[in-house]
Amino acid sequence: MSTKIDRAFYDIGHLDILAEADTPLHRLDPRAKLLTTAVFVVCVVSFGKYEIAGLLPFFLYPAVVIGLAELPLSFLLRKLLLVSPFVIFIGIFNPWLDREVMVQLGPVGISGGWVSFASLLLRFSLTVGAALLLIATTGFGTICMALEQLGAPRVFTVQLLLLYRYLFVLIAESIRMMRAQSLRSFNAKGRISYRVFLQMLGNLLLRTIDRAQRIHMAMLSRAFTGEIRIVRQFSFGYKEACFLAGFGGLFLCLRLTDLTALLGSLVLGITG
Amino acid sequence: MHMADALLSPAVGGTMWAAAAAATVYCSAKVRQSLDDRKVPLMGVLAAFVFAAQMINFTIPGTGSSGHLGGGLMLAILLGPPAAFLAIASVLTVQALFFADGGLLALGCNIINLGIFPCFIAYPLIYKRIVGSHPTRARLLTGSLIAAIVGLQMGAFAVVTETTLSGVSSLPFSSFVVLMQPIHLAIGIVEGLVTAGVISFIWQARPEILEKAATDQPIGILPIGKILVIMAALTVLIGGLLSWYASEHPDGLEWSMFKVSGQEELETREGLHKDLAGVQEQTALMPDYGFKKSAAGDSGRLGTSVAGLVGGLLVLLLGVVIGLVLKKRGAGGHDHSHPHDHDHSHPNHHH
Amino acid sequence: MSHHIVEVKDLKFHYPDQTPALRGVSFQIRHGESVAIVGANGAGKSTLLLHLNGYLTPTDGQVRIGDYQLTPETVREVRRTVGMVFQDPDDQLFMSTVFDDVAFGPLNLGFTPEDVTARVEKALATVGVSHLKNRPPHRLSTGQKRRVAIASVLSMSPDILVMDEPSAGLDPRARTQLIELLKSFEHTKIIATHDLDMVVDLCERTIVMHDGLVSADGPTMEIFSDDKLLAASCLEKPLRMQGCPICRCKG
Numbered sequence: 001m002s003t004k005i006d007r008a009f010y011d012i013g014h015l016d017i018l019a020e021a022d023t024p025l026h027r028l029d030p031r032a033k034l035l036t037t038a039v040f041v042v043c044v045v046s047f048g049k050y051e052i053a054g055l056l057p058f059f060l061y062p063a064v065v066i067g068l069a070e071l072p073l074s075f076l077l078r079k080l081l082l083v084s085p086f087v088i089f090i091g092i093f094n095p096w097l098d099r100e101v102m103v104q105l106g107p108v109g110i111s112g113g114w115v116s117f118a119s120l121l122l123r124f125s126l127t128v129g130a131a132l133l134l135i136a137t138t139g140f141g142t143i144c145m146a147l148e149q150l151g152a153p154r155v156f157t158v159q160l161l162l163l164y165r166y167l168f169v170l171i172a173e174s175i176r177m178m179r180a181q182s183l184r185s186f187n188a189k190g191r192i193s194y195r196v197f198l199q200m201l202g203n204l205l206l207r208t209i210d211r212a213q214r215i216h217m218a219m220l221s222r223a224f225t226g227e228i229r230i231v232r233q234f235s236f237g238y239k240e241a242c243f244l245a246g247f248g249g250l251f252l253c254l255r256l257t258d259l260t261a262l263l264g265s266l267v268l269g270i271t272g
Numbered sequence: 273m274h275m276a277d278a279l280l281s282p283a284v285g286g287t288m289w290a291a292a293a294a295a296t297v298y299c300s301a302k303v304r305q306s307l308d309d310r311k312v313p314l315m316g317v318l319a320a321f322v323f324a325a326q327m328i329n330f331t332i333p334g335t336g337s338s339g340h341l342g343g344g345l346m347l348a349i350l351l352g353p354p355a356a357f358l359a360i361a362s363v364l365t366v367q368a369l370f371f372a373d374g375g376l377l378a379l380g381c382n383i384i385n386l387g388i389f390p391c392f393i394a395y396p397l398i399y400k401r402i403v404g405s406h407p408t409r410a411r412l413l414t415g416s417l418i419a420a421i422v423g424l425q426m427g428a429f430a431v432v433t434e435t436t437l438s439g440v441s442s443l444p445f446s447s448f449v450v451l452m453q454p455i456h457l458a459i460g461i462v463e464g465l466v467t468a469g470v471i472s473f474i475w476q477a478r479p480e481i482l483e484k485a486a487t488d489q490p491i492g493i494l495p496i497g498k499i500l501v502i503m504a505a506l507t508v509l510i511g512g513l514l515s516w517y518a519s520e521h522p523d524g525l526e527w528s529m530f531k532v533s534g535q536e537e538l539e540t541r542e543g544l545h546k547d548l549a550g551v552q553e554q555t556a557l558m559p560d561y562g563f564k565k566s567a568a569g570d571s572g573r574l575g576t577s578v579a580g581l582v583g584g585l586l587v588l589l590l591g592v593v594i595g596l597v598l599k600k601r602g603a604g605g606h607d608h609s610h611p612h613d614h615d616h617s618h619p620n621h622h623h
Numbered sequence: 624m625s626h627h628i629v630e631v632k633d634l635k636f637h638y639p640d641q642t643p644a645l646r647g648v649s650f651q652i653r654h655g656e657s658v659a660i661v662g663a664n665g666a667g668k669s670t671l672l673l674h675l676n677g678y679l680t681p682t683d684g685q686v687r688i689g690d691y692q693l694t695p696e697t698v699r700e701v702r703r704t705v706g707m708v709f710q711d712p713d714d715q716l717f718m719s720t721v722f723d724d725v726a727f728g729p730l731n732l733g734f735t736p737e738d739v740t741a742r743v744e745k746a747l748a749t750v751g752v753s754h755l756k757n758r759p760p761h762r763l764s765t766g767q768k769r770r771v772a773i774a775s776v777l778s779m780s781p782d783i784l785v786m787d788e789p790s791a792g793l794d795p796r797a798r799t800q801l802i803e804l805l806k807s808f809e810h811t812k813i814i815a816t817h818d819l820d821m822v823v824d825l826c827e828r829t830i831v832m833h834d835g836l837v838s839a840d841g842p843t844m845e846i847f848s849d850d851k852l853l854a855a856s857c858l859e860k861p862l863r864m865q866g867c868p869i870c871r872c873k874g
Contacts, residue, residue, distance in 0.1 A: 012370050016759065041377045046282045049440055064594055083373060087276045090435065094442040113442060120278050120440060127277035127375040134376075135369045141719035141759065143369065153300030159362040161719045162316020163323070167366070168761035169713050170317075170324035178328060197330030198466070201341065202473030204328075208321040209481060214714040215313040221676045221707040222779065223699065223731035226309035230723055231736045313717065 009171050011079065015132075018071060019139030025069040030138045030146035032240035036247045037134045043251040044126045050102065050115045053261065055122045057254050061247060062129050069137045076132055080125060091120040140164050145232050158228045166211075174204055274367070275382050275431050277375030281438035288434065289380030295388060296361055302354035311355055318347060319359040323366070332462065341470070342463045344390030345420050349399065349471055349482070353391040360387040381434050385427040394423035407482075412472050417464035424463060428456035627651040627687075628783060628811050629675070634684035636670055644670040646835035647684070654782075657812040659822040659843065662832035663857035668787075668815040669710075671832070675785050675813065676705045689782065703732060706776030706810075710787040712768035716760040721752070721771050724760065728779040746778035747771075750804060766797030770804070783811045790818045819847065819861040831856050 019026070025033075040061055047054055066073055098113035135143065141161060148157040177200055181192065192200070216224075253259065277285070303311065322343035329340045343363070347356035361383045367373040374382050402415035432452050436445045443451075475482055629652040636645040645667050652658055660668050673679040674686055677698040689704050691697040709715045718724040725746050729739045747753045750770040760768060769789065776784065789805065790798045802824050805812065814826060822829060822843055829846045831839040833856045839846055846852065847864055859865075 013762075015370060016762070020757075037376065041277060041375065042282050042286075045277055045280055045285060045377060060594070067594060067597065079371075083371065086274060087278050090276075090279060090441050090443065093447075097444070098442040116440070116442060123440075124276065124278035127377065131369055131376050140366070140369065141723075144719075153297055155300035155303050156296050156358055156361065158312065159316050159319065159358050160365060162313060162717065163319040163359075163362045163366060165717060165719050165760065166317050166320035167323055170320045171327065174324040174328055191331040192329065194330050194332075194465075194469070197328065198469035198473055200328060201325055201466070201470050202477065204325060205321060205470060205474060206477060208317055209314070209478075211714060212314040212317040213310075214709065214711065215317065215717050216310050217673070217678050218707075218709050218715045218717065219309075219313065219727075220678060221702055221705075221709075222728035222775065223702055224309065224727075225731060226312070228312065228718075228727070229730035230718075231726060231730065231739055233736075 009168075009175070012167070014075065015135050016139065018069075018136040019142075021070065023069050023137075025065065025137050028137075028243055029234045029236045029240045030142045031149060031234065031236055032244045033134055033138050034143065034146050034150070036244050037130050039248045039251050040130050041127050043255040044123055044130075046255065047119070047123075050112060050119060052115065052119050052122065053264075054254065054258070055119065055126065057260055058126050058251070061251075062126070062133060065133045065137065069133075071133070071136050076129065076136070079132055080128055083128060084121075084124065087120060087124045091117045094120065145230070145234070149234065154228070169211075170204070170208060173207065174200075177204060274374040275378040275385065275434060277377045279435045279438055279440050280378055280381065281440065282377070284434050284438045285377040285380060287380075288384050289377065292361070292380040292383040292387075295357065295384070299354035299357045303358060306354075311351070315351060315355050315359045316362070318350060319363050322347065322359070322363055340462075341466045342386075342420075342424070342459070344386055345394055345399065345416065345423060345463065346467045346470060348391045348395035349467070353395060356395075357387045357391040360391065381430070385430040385434075389426040389430070390419070390423040393426065394419040398422055407475065409472060412475070413465075413468045416468035416471065417461065420464035420467055421457060421460035424456045424460035425453060428452045628654050628689055629813070630685075630687040631671075631674075632685040632687075634671070634674060634686060635682045636674065636679060637682045643835055645674075645681075648832075648835070648837055649684075650830055650837060650840055652811060652813065655809065655811055656828060657826045658814070659826035659829045660813065660815040660832060661817070661819065661822065661829060661856075661858060662838075666832040666856070667835045668832055672707070672785055672787055672813070672815055675783075676702050676707045703779060704781055705783045705785055706779060706781030708772050708776055708784065708786040708789060710791060712765070712772040713760070715772040715775060716768060719759055720756070721747070721758050721760065721763075722756045724771065725775045725778045728775060732779060742778045742780075743774075746774040749777055750774045764797075765792050766794070766801070769793065769797075769801060773804075781810065783813065784808065785813045787815050788817070789814060790816065790821050819858070820863055823847070823861050823863065831858070833857075 040058070044055065044058055065071070066076070094117045095111060095113035098116065099111045101109035102112040102115050103110045138146075141164070144157045144160045144164075147160075148154060178192075181196065181200065185191075185196075303315075322341065325341045325343065327340075344356070344360050347359050350356070351359060364373075364379060364382045364386060368376060368379045368382070399415045399419035402418065403411050407415075429449070429452075432445065432448045435441050435443070436448060441448075471482070629650075631651070632649050634645050634648040635643070637643050648667070648671060660671065662668050670679065674681060674693075675688070677686075677693050680695075681693075686693040688701045691700050691704075693701055716724045718727055722743055725743045726739050729742045734742065743756075744753065747756060750773050752767060752770050752774065755763060755767060755771065760771065763771065773784075773786075773789075786805075790801060793801060798818075798821070802821055805814075805825055812825070814822070816822060826843055828841065829839075829843040830837055831846060831852065838856055839849070839852050847860055850860070853860060
């Protein structure tokens with residue numbers, strides 16, 4: 001029963017460990033990676049509904065990042081698969097509603113719906129993949145610092161950091177709670193009734209509020225005055241500028257010009 | 273349900289991002305002003321609680337399916353609107369990054385859909401009015417139920433609107449509404465029951481926690497009004513900028529902007545009940561949408577798109593090769609670079 | 624100025640629901656002393672500790688730390704003088720990396736970034752965890768967390784270290800190493816604990832609390848030899864002072 005929660009827990013920890021590696025990409029200033037990811041996502045989603053060809057070259061970026069940062073592809077793919085249901089749920093209506101044949105491949109006519117569905121899946125893999133790559137090469141704490149340097153309010157970034165810090169503590173606590181519950185419930189296969197669920201949640205909430213009070217105590221005893229301060233020096237240097245300009249430029253170029261069609265017709269022209 | 277990048281156009285995503293950013297800045301300023309430094313750890317830890325709590329499921333009797341806590345309304349009750357909004361935004365940010373729920377562009381939509389409605393509408397206008405300062409069991413239950421249902425209905429409606437405006441899904445607006453609203457009615461009922469249950473538990477065990485929370489944040493009419501004005505202004509501004517941009521750069525962007533500007537028409541025509549045919553008729557009026565009709569017949573365009581496909585595949589292949597090469601090289605050179613990875617893979621697991 | 628660094632005079636404290644937690648506690652501690660506070664659960668140890676850094680305000684009585692009478696005006700100075708290490712390191716380490724956590728105090732005290740970095744590195748080196756600097760706290764073992772928690776107050780250079788159950792939850796080796804570490808500190812130490820064997824190692828003086836009052840205050844060995852006192856305070860002799868379980872001879 002608790003495999004789902006164990007798995008989620010393990011996954012966060014795993015991304016955390018990936019982010020601790022020391023590769024050229026990991027060493028890059030987080031702002032460069034954050035902004036590059038933003039340009040990437042906007043370029044990808046700005047394509048037309050039926051675009052497929054133009055999206056393919058964008059896989060260049062994940063391939064390069066995975067290579068440079070030595071990330072495990074299978075782990076990332078599994079994470080991608082895990083979150084795909086909602087997009088598939090919405091997208092699967094496209095082939096059903098949009099049946100007009102759009103591309104004729106010999107005897108097989110492919111409807112606009114299938115084309116747009118395929119396009120949707122490509123977008124999904126690219127955008128979600130980009131987010132995963134960002135976290136796996138940067139680490140959550142560092143992303144928060146970058147957000148703050150890009151203008152996010154301190155109150156908010158501190159929230160993010162605290163949430164992240166206590167996520168692990170509280171998930172461990174709820175795992176212990178569920179284990180204790182399942183060891184003493186003999187009736188059903190790990191099912192939790194509404195009443196028991198409320199008791200568990202209520203108790204967890206009370207413990208959490210008490211913990212917040214103890215943390216506040218610990219903060220006060222270290223001269224806390226309401227503001228959390230952090231020293232962190234990042235340097236946005238020549239490497240970062242190259243990374244951002246290089247990839248950003250490439251994405252815009254791929255988006256605005258029909259580079260792929262040019263390349264394709266060149267190849268087709270040669271072979272045919 | 274979370275909005276996803278893949279369903280969004282940059283115009284809609286960007287606008288919602290700007291609105292979410294404005295709301296975050298506003299709420300951060302509000303929280304700072306309140307000068308209650310106890311809230312600093314409380315917000316973070318309660319956000320983590322929502323996360324942990326979402327992993328505990330209970331079995332809904334008679335259905336075999338399971339329910340869990342969403343948490344938006346509960347955070348609003350415990351923290352007050354601005355702090356709760358920030359807590360929800362931080363939960364969604366972590367979900368976007370670690371669980372790939374939605375994606376980065378959709379984060380703006382998700383923060384608005386799941387943050388604004390429970391914190392600034394459902395809680396102050398419904399829950400607080402019904403429950404008041406002297407809650408009873410019945411009032412708690414009614415208040416939580418109605419507030420949760422309304423909050424989630426609005427959120428679901430926002431998802432539908434954003435998706436339709438983006439135009440990536442072919443699902444017509446009306447069918448989408450019919451699909452989403454009932455699902456979210458069920459989710460809302462579960463959310464309301466769970467919220468009421470947990471809050472009454474706290475009320476019985478430690479009433480002072482709720483008393484503190486209730487008297488803490490007097491939220492008047494002014495702040496909500498201000499937020500709405502700021503958000504409306506930003507929406508108009510960014511929508512305007514993007515549509516100007518779109519008119520300069522035709523295709524995907526333009527298409528979605530037509531949808532955005534077509535919104536008025538949609539509403540004035542009492543267009544909520546339009547059926548599939550109606551929507552198709554409407555969309556067919558848009559010049560670029562005609563692409564799919566001309567594409568099949570026009571061999572020139574088809575030729576281009578085959579060439580595009582080939583070119584795209586080539587670049588993709590190149591990318592994979594580059595990735596593999598980089599990875600090989602890296603694996604050879606940096607094998608010893610993270611020796612602690614294996615023994616510390618998850619130290620918090622207590623067997 | 625007296626030569627006492629901590630002076631508690633007739634301290635009384637009631638919780639808001641009127642439960643008395645401290646019913647008139649008095650003691651004095653000199654510079655460099657290492658004092659244990661022992662007693663059963665609910666005897667008032669933790670409540671007492673929370674008064675030493677001004678988190679709780681006495682219902683009646685006085686607390687003086689160094690030159691300062693503890694008042695709302697002096698609480699900041701007092702907190703700088705008293706380094707408080709809490710029982711659960713997960714409560715104490717709330718930042719996202721070890722470095723940020725140890726830097727938290729010095730930054731609040733207004734040191735420059737360079738000074739802060741120097742202080743952090745020194746504190747981490749003192750407790751022997753410099754290599755963990757960039758780790759997130761959730762990926763540390765309990766022993767490592769405890770060391771970082773100690774570093775997080777050392778970086779503020781306090782005169783007094785107040786610790787609540789520093790050895791709780793540690794494995795035997797980590798516990799021994801922690802005791803060695805604490806022994807090497809020259810700070811005035813006040814340690815509330817159930818680990819009486821550690822008290823024998825670390826503290827020359829012991830204050831026994833029972834039911835919100837000090838029931839005994841004196842040299843550690845004397846107190847632990849008083850069977851009647853220990854029994855009345857729900858305590859037991861440290862293991863090493865009990866007879867050998869195999870040969871039954873007195874230790």
